[in-house]
Amino acid sequence: MQPPTLWDWETGQKVVLASIERPENCAWVEEPTVSPDGERVAVLASLEAGGFTALVNGEPWENSFDKVWQPRFSPDGRFTAIVQRDGMWTVAVDGQPWEENFDYVWNTQFSARGDVVAACIQSGGEYGVCADGQPWENLFANGSQPTLTADGKSAALVVQTASLKPADLDAFQAGVFSVAVNGQAWDATFVNCWTPEFDAQGAHVAAQVRTTLYDYTIAVDGRIWSESYDCMWEPRFNPATGKVVAPVRAKGAWGLAQDGQIIWEPVFAQCWHQVISQDGRNIAAIVAPAFGEFTVAVNAKPWSIRFPEVTDLVIGRGGERVAALGNKENAEWRVLVDGRTWPGVWDMAWRPVIGPDGAHVAVKVEKNGRQSLLVDGRPYPREFDRLCDPVFSPDGAKLLIRAIDKGACVRIVADVAQA
C-alpha cells in the first residue's frame, strides 16, 4: 500500500465489499477489520472443512491454519494475524507465515509507517520480541509491555532477569525486573518496571520504576532520576527537547515532573495521560482539580468545565488544539475541545482525531446503536452500523470515512468543509 499522500482522496463513495456476510464454505466469520486507507476489509473465518483463514475483500488467504487470532492491519495496509499450525505459533502477513515458529506469539506491533511487524514471543518458556521474523538472540524469564520505535528498528520490553522461587519476598524486593532493548537488558534492575517508552529518535527509553515497595521514579536508559515519589504514571519524551515528563504524586497530590524537577505543582487529586505538542511548547494532561471532578489542564491551567470522568486526551501536532471526552459513569459522553463542550450527548464516543494542521477535529460517536461522526462539532449527515476512526488527508482538507453499513463495507472521502 502507498503512503497516505498517495491514497485515493477523490471526493465520493465506493463500495469496497458489497457483502461481509459469511460465505458458504465458512462456518462463521469474525468481526471485520478495515485497512487504514479503507481499501481493504478483512475477517478471520472458520472454514467448514476445518481450520481457519482470513478473507480480505472476500478473497481467502491461500493458507489456512489450525488457529488464527489478533487480526490487525499494519499502517502500510498489510493484513496480519497470529496463526498456529501443529501447535506452534507465528505471525502471518498477508497470509504468509514467518519462517520462525514459537511456543506462543501475541501483541502484534508496527512501526509508524508499517514496514516493520513485530510481536512478543515465548519460546521454551523464555520471552522476547520477534521483528519481521527475526527473534531476539537473548530471551528472558518473562517479558511484557512491548514497545517499538517509530522506525521499527528497536523494540523494548519489560523483562525479568532472574527466576523467582515461589513466594520469595526477599528476592523479589531485591529487584529482578529491567527493560531490555533489542534483547539487551539494562544493567540496573528494579522491583518493578512499567510502560517503557522510546524518544522520537528511538535512541533512549524511559520507564516507570519502583526501586523499593514505596519509592517510584523514572529510569532513562537504566539510570534513575535523583528524586523519587509516592506514586507516578507513564513517562513521555518531549519530542522537541528530549526531556522526560511524567505525572508524579508528592505530598498527597499530583503534578508533572520533568527530568526529576516539578514543572506542574502537585495540586491535583489526579493527573495523567499527558500529551505534548511536536514543538514541545504545550503540554496537556487529564487532571482532577477536586476529588471525582475531572477536566483537562493545558500548561498546568485547568479548563473550567468538569466531568466525573475525562478520557481520550489528544493534542494537535502544533499544540494549538486540545481535545478529549467527558462522560458520566460510561454514559452521557461529550466531546471537549479547547475548553468548550460540543453540543450533543452520546451513548459512546471515541478518541477525537485532530487534522494535521490543527484546523479541524473529527470524532466518532454512537447513539441508539448507530454510529456517526462529528466534524468540528457538526453531525455528519449520515449514520452507519459501524465506523472506523476517521482519517484526515495529509493536507487536512478531506476526511476518509470507513464504514460498515447494511452488510457492506464502504469508503467515503468527504470535503471537511462540507462534512
Place this chain on the structure above:
Amino acid sequence: MGIQDRLIEDVGLRRGVSRLTPEKIETVVRSVMASEAGARLKAYSETCMRCGMCAKGCHFALSHPDDPSYTPAAKVAQTMGVLLKTGGRVDPGTFYGIAQLAYTECNLCKRCVHYCPIGIDTGFIMSMVRRICHKLGVTPQYIQDTAHSHSTTFNQMWVKDDEWIDTLQWQEDEARDEFPGLRIPLDKEGAEIYYSVIAPEPKFRTQLIYQAAAIFNAAGVDWTMPSQPGWDNSDMCMFTGDFEMMGRLKRRHFESA
C-alpha cells in the same frame, strides 16, 4: 485471651518485624495518622461505647462465641487502640501480634458497621492498620507474594501474558467440542459485556471460563474478554495496604474495559 496468646509463625511477618524498632514504628504510625486517616480514626476511637452490638455481625466473633477478643471492638482495641494510645511507640513483638490480627482475624468485610448503632467502620480501621503494616514491611508471606504478582503481571497468581491468552484459547477449543461455533471473543471493540475473572480461574479452575463461555454462547450475548493484562478484577494490594499499587491495578482494569 488475646492475639498475643495465639501467635503463629509466618515468614513474612517475622522478616518484617525483625527489621523494626519502636522508633520506626512510631514514625510510620504518626505519618499515616497525620496524612491519611487521623481525624476519622480519632472520632471512631472516641465514640465507641463498647456496647458489643457489632459482635453479632462478625463471623470471626460468631465462630468464637466464648472468646470476646474476636469481637470487632476488641480487635480494634488490640490493634489501632494500642497504636493510638501509645502514639505508635510499641515494641516489635507487640507489632507482630497487631499485624497478625489485622491480616488474619478480620477480612475487612464491613458487616459489623451495619450492626453498630453509631456506624463505626471496623473494616476501615483494620484496613488502616494494614496500611501501617504495609508501610513497615510487615505483611504475611503469601498475601505479600500475591501483591508482588499483581505489581508485575496485574494479576494475583503470576499468570504470564501468554499463559492467559493460551488458556482462553484452550478453553474455547474444549468448549467447541460441546458447543460447535462457540467463541471467546478477544478484545472485541464495542461489545456489550466485558467479562473479567480473577487469576485463580486461569490458574486452577479453567472450567469456570469454559462454563461462562457456554452460558454467554447459549444466551447469545455480545461479549468479550481482554487479551491484555488488566483482566484480573481482584486486588490483593488493597488487602495488603499497598494503596499506591491498588490505584495502579484499578486504573489498569478500568482502562482495559
